Amino acid sequence: MRPLLLLLLALLLGLATGSPAQAQSKYLTKKGFISFFSTSPIEDIEARNQQVAAVLDLGSGQLAFALPITGFVFKRALMQEHFNENYLESEKYPKATFTGQFTGATAATLATPGPHPAQATGDLTIHGVTRRITAPATLELKNGQLLATASFDLAPADYKIEIPLLVRNSIAKVVAVKVVLACDAVK
Amino acid sequence: MQLFTRFALAGLASLTFGAAHAQTDLLADLEKQTADTARREVVTATFKGTRIVNAHSVETAGNGTLIFLIQHRFGALNSGAYEFFGLDGAALRLGFEYGFSNRLTLGVGRSSTGKTFDGFAKYRALQQSTGARAMPVSLTLLVGTAITTVKFGMAPVGGERSTASRVSYTYQALLARKFSPGFSAQLMPTLIHRNFVEQPTGQNDVYALGAGLRQKLSKRLALTADYFYLLPGNTADTYRNALGLGLDIETGGHVFQLLFSNTQAMIEPQFVPQTTGQFFSGDVYFGFTVARNFTVKSGL
Numbered sequence: 001m002r003p004l005l006l007l008l009l010a011l012l013l014g015l016a017t018g019s020p021a022q023a024q025s026k027y028l029t030k031k032g033f034i035s036f037f038s039t040s041p042i043e044d045i046e047a048r049n050q051q052v053a054a055v056l057d058l059g060s061g062q063l064a065f066a067l068p069i070t071g072f073v074f075k076r077a078l079m080q081e082h083f084n085e086n087y088l089e090s091e092k093y094p095k096a097t098f099t100g101q102f103t104g105a106t107a108a109t110l111a112t113p114g115p116h117p118a119q120a121t122g123d124l125t126i127h128g129v130t131r132r133i134t135a136p137a138t139l140e141l142k143n144g145q146l147l148a149t150a151s152f153d154l155a156p157a158d159y160k161i162e163i164p165l166l167v168r169n170s171i172a173k174v175v176a177v178k179v180v181l182a183c184d185a186v187k
Numbered sequence: 188m189q190l191f192t193r194f195a196l197a198g199l200a201s202l203t204f205g206a207a208h209a210q211t212d213l214l215a216d217l218e219k220q221t222a223d224t225a226r227r228e229v230v231t232a233t234f235k236g237t238r239i240v241n242a243h244s245v246e247t248a249g250n251g252t253l254i255f256l257i258q259h260r261f262g263a264l265n266s267g268a269y270e271f272f273g274l275d276g277a278a279l280r281l282g283f284e285y286g287f288s289n290r291l292t293l294g295v296g297r298s299s300t301g302k303t304f305d306g307f308a309k310y311r312a313l314q315q316s317t318g319a320r321a322m323p324v325s326l327t328l329l330v331g332t333a334i335t336t337v338k339f340g341m342a343p344v345g346g347e348r349s350t351a352s353r354v355s356y357t358y359q360a361l362l363a364r365k366f367s368p369g370f371s372a373q374l375m376p377t378l379i380h381r382n383f384v385e386q387p388t389g390q391n392d393v394y395a396l397g398a399g400l401r402q403k404l405s406k407r408l409a410l411t412a413d414y415f416y417l418l419p420g421n422t423a424d425t426y427r428n429a430l431g432l433g434l435d436i437e438t439g440g441h442v443f444q445l446l447f448s449n450t451q452a453m454i455e456p457q458f459v460p461q462t463t464g465q466f467f468s469g470d471v472y473f474g475f476t477v478a479r480n481f482t483v484k485s486g487l
Contacts, residue, residue, distance in 0.1 A: 077250075077482070
């Protein structure tokens with residue numbers, strides 16, 4: 001009887017620490033920015049996406065983002081077409097998503113101005129393949145907005161993205177991804 | 188002590204449970220938030236290039252892109268060993284197409300057939316899309332003109348021809364739909380106007396209905412075909428309908444289109460109303476189109 005009571009108490013406590021903060025601590029954007037950069041001896045390739053939807057919860061330390069693959073803009077239209085048609089197969093896999101948590105920064109630490117280093121860990125899904133990644137990040141509260149940045153490297157091969165032999169030397173084995181989010185508080 | 192451990196463990200369990208719950212919630216939340224702005228998604232790459240086989244496709248160069256087109260048609264396969272089965276007598280068209288916007292492309296070209304210069308404007312009026320306010324088809328309008336620069340005065344009969352008599356016009360509506368990532372089809376009502384026709388019974392205005400399709404075989408290979416049906420009239424009685432069968436090969440930087448057709452011509456006023464070859468009797472011309480894209484204005 002007593003352990004059960006304790007369990008209940010603990011559960012309540014767990015919920016209590018989780019829920020009340022949620023109402024005010026959620027931040028959301030629909031216009032986040034993600035870019036990737038590939039560098040090779042032949043050429044540098046960059047693509048930018050400004051249609052990233054993201055939500056961060058300072059209370060629980062949760063974070064999620066989703067972006068349409070077709071939102072990536074390249075310097076060359078043909079590259080963009082190949083990216084969607086052949087490499088990312090955006091008609092089959094229209095979105096990339098991430099869900100995870102961040103550590104190292106809380107609502108309390110963010111009270112002091114300036115960017116705070118943090119770490120984001122979670123599941124990144126691209127091209128139908130989900131992999132666990134960890135990325136260094138920064139969080140900052142500024143003018144009521146939550147500014148978040150993160151950067152990490154990923155290998156297209158890990159996400160079963162096939163690169164044809166002819167252009168293999170033009171595309172890096174590992175591309176650098178940059179995430180910049182300016183989220184507004186959710187009322 | 189034992190009590191405390193148990194308490195802590197239970198607390199931890201509930202926290203992780205709570206966290207996992209919140210996590211899925213968060214993504215679902217996000218989906219909900221973004222769903223209300225259901226993006227209008229434009230369908231791209233209905234065809235690999237700006238040509239299907241002989242015909243123009245609905246595709247245009249796109250803003251700031253310059254396409255250099257090298258089109259080659261060898262002689263007829265049934266011309267025999269003396270002509271090296273057509274490889275000796277090749278026709279060539281070099282062309283440039285530039286996208287002034289994502290909708291408007293202007294192009295120029297020069298064909299060896301009839302020493303002809305041609306120019307065209309291609310305008311994407313409608314673009315197939317999904318999502319909010321979906322559009323089932325793409326529509327591209329094409330207006331073209333061509334002028335032959337052959338010195339007719341050197342011919343044994345007839346004299347030099349006036350400039351006006353050398354000009355012809357093409358009007359086309361290209362209507363296409365990408366039915367699936369692998370299959371696209373296109374309809375092409377076409378009007379060709381020639382200012383001058385040699386035979387007295389010849390038609391100045393020739394109407395035709397074209398159709399084209401593409402079926403992907405793999406990510407980088409596709410089968411293509413196009414066909415122009417001449418509407419009943421003198422031209423339909425005298426000439427053949429143009430047929431082209433092709434294979435698109437994408438290499439990364441550019442697109443190779445290998446093809447077989449019953450015409451050696453590469454512009455509408457020459458292949459729509461003037462095709463003489465009988466495809467199934469061996470009047471087949473082997474050819475290829477190579478498109479090289481140059482980015483003049485960066486998309487970023």
